[in-house]
Amino acid sequence: MVVCNLNCPSCPFAYICIPMIIGAFIALKRYSGRLQKKRIVSQFSFLFITNTAFIFGSTGLIYTYFYCWESPFALMACPIGVLEHAFADRTWYILVYLVGAIGFASVIFGRAACGWACPIGFLQDLTKGRKIKREMDRKVRYLKYVILALIPPACYITERLAYTEICPIGGLTATVPHLIINPYGYTFTEFFLPKMLITAGFFVLIFLMTRGWCRHLCPVGAMMAPFNKISFLQLNYYEEKCVKCFKCAKICPMQIEMPYKNKSTECIRCGKCVDICPTDALDFNFKWQ
Amino acid sequence: MKKIAFLIVTLIILSAGIYFEYEKVKALNIARCLGCIAMEPKAEKFKNFWVEYPSSYKMSGIPPHPSWLVNESREKIVMLFFWGPACHPCELQWNAMKKAGIVKGSEENGSFTENFSYAKLFSINQPYDEKGGIITLYTSDRGTGTPTTVILFEKNGIVYWYAFSGEANGEGGRPDINELINILEKAREEKYGGMQP
Numbered sequence: 001m002v003v004c005n006l007n008c009p010s011c012p013f014a015y016i017c018i019p020m021i022i023g024a025f026i027a028l029k030r031y032s033g034r035l036q037k038k039r040i041v042s043q044f045s046f047l048f049i050t051n052t053a054f055i056f057g058s059t060g061l062i063y064t065y066f067y068c069w070e071s072p073f074a075l076m077a078c079p080i081g082v083l084e085h086a087f088a089d090r091t092w093y094i095l096v097y098l099v100g101a102i103g104f105a106s107v108i109f110g111r112a113a114c115g116w117a118c119p120i121g122f123l124q125d126l127t128k129g130r131k132i133k134r135e136m137d138r139k140v141r142y143l144k145y146v147i148l149a150l151i152p153p154a155c156y157i158t159e160r161l162a163y164t165e166i167c168p169i170g171g172l173t174a175t176v177p178h179l180i181i182n183p184y185g186y187t188f189t190e191f192f193l194p195k196m197l198i199t200a201g202f203f204v205l206i207f208l209m210t211r212g213w214c215r216h217l218c219p220v221g222a223m224m225a226p227f228n229k230i231s232f233l234q235l236n237y238y239e240e241k242c243v244k245c246f247k248c249a250k251i252c253p254m255q256i257e258m259p260y261k262n263k264s265t266e267c268i269r270c271g272k273c274v275d276i277c278p279t280d281a282l283d284f285n286f287k288w289q
Numbered sequence: 290m291k292k293i294a295f296l297i298v299t300l301i302i303l304s305a306g307i308y309f310e311y312e313k314v315k316a317l318n319i320a321r322c323l324g325c326i327a328m329e330p331k332a333e334k335f336k337n338f339w340v341e342y343p344s345s346y347k348m349s350g351i352p353p354h355p356s357w358l359v360n361e362s363r364e365k366i367v368m369l370f371f372w373g374p375a376c377h378p379c380e381l382q383w384n385a386m387k388k389a390g391i392v393k394g395s396e397e398n399g400s401f402t403e404n405f406s407y408a409k410l411f412s413i414n415q416p417y418d419e420k421g422g423i424i425t426l427y428t429s430d431r432g433t434g435t436p437t438t439v440i441l442f443e444k445n446g447i448v449y450w451y452a453f454s455g456e457a458n459g460e461g462g463r464p465d466i467n468e469l470i471n472i473l474e475k476a477r478e479e480k481y482g483g484m485q486p
Contacts, residue, residue, distance in 0.1 A: 097311070160377065
């Protein structure tokens, strides 16, 4: 069986394969530390699993991170898409499934899916970006909750998938790949241009800011964030070991005021702070109590 | 204890969600909106009606048409119109068909107009209608999506059919609305010859 014939222009897997190879080169250079090595394996594995519909077909499972179910090989359903359908179609019972899926994963892992599983988070790790002023960051963080709160009424009133029409993640992971695979298959609606402009804006954002999408705009992150306070997986801070070097604060991609705000709703459990801590004053473990 | 309680509660909610709603979410996942995303239409430009899957399909052989559909296609030309509630291109196609005098009513309870009395329409709300699953017979799995239009008729024990996925707007190998009328007329000619049904 020929796995790859190096004929990328005609290969339907090229859109995912090429970014994975480029990503591997960047990630291998950029990821250092015990947890980071594990994280790169996890992120690659999830990127692959996310796009395995060519093996398993479309399933009724729900992603616990942001990925478009209209992507050519998307295995599961987008949590925001499910939320939109519940309100646009008035099918309230699927909300139970959504709450259960997000709740169950988040009670165990908190927002770790953002750091260890989400392909969009992975992309942002590769683009790196810069840090912004704390004051500004603190104010804009709440925007993702506002977006999440606006999606249900927007879908209910318009009876459409209002967010999907302009979703930059959909633009990146579904519209663009489909346009590459089959440029004539698209029905251009009035939302195409805004969607592409927002997708371009998404790229500007992630190149300008570290985890700019996760921190400020991601509605799935907003769903999971409150669970950080009660999740089993916790980032622990041992004050007696801390030498107050604040390396953890400097490296944190979410710009959390580490080490004191170790239970922050913004923490994506990426473990960069754990890896860089010279005195092991930070670690991860599952707390059952 | 609080954490364990949270875990148990979410596990119960998740189990109930999977038990009752898994199939619905799967149907929604399959019913991806073609217009929104540019799914490959998996349609060959209409020349003749097909008996077997054409070369653009991943499947081969004669499609396993359900018996109710075969029975219906014995009586009349059948058109299946798969749509989704939040599907904008489905709405565009429906409105265009309505404007062209092909159909009347709404996507939920529409039918052919008197000009097409020789044909019967099944307008199927794909994720929510129990007939919605048959869409997979007429599109390859990853090509599945809404809107999808299928035209069938039976003659001398053979089911002839034609399908395309995506809006009938004349792009990507798909017919436009006028060509859709021609295909229905062609089906009538093929099924009944010169005789009026």
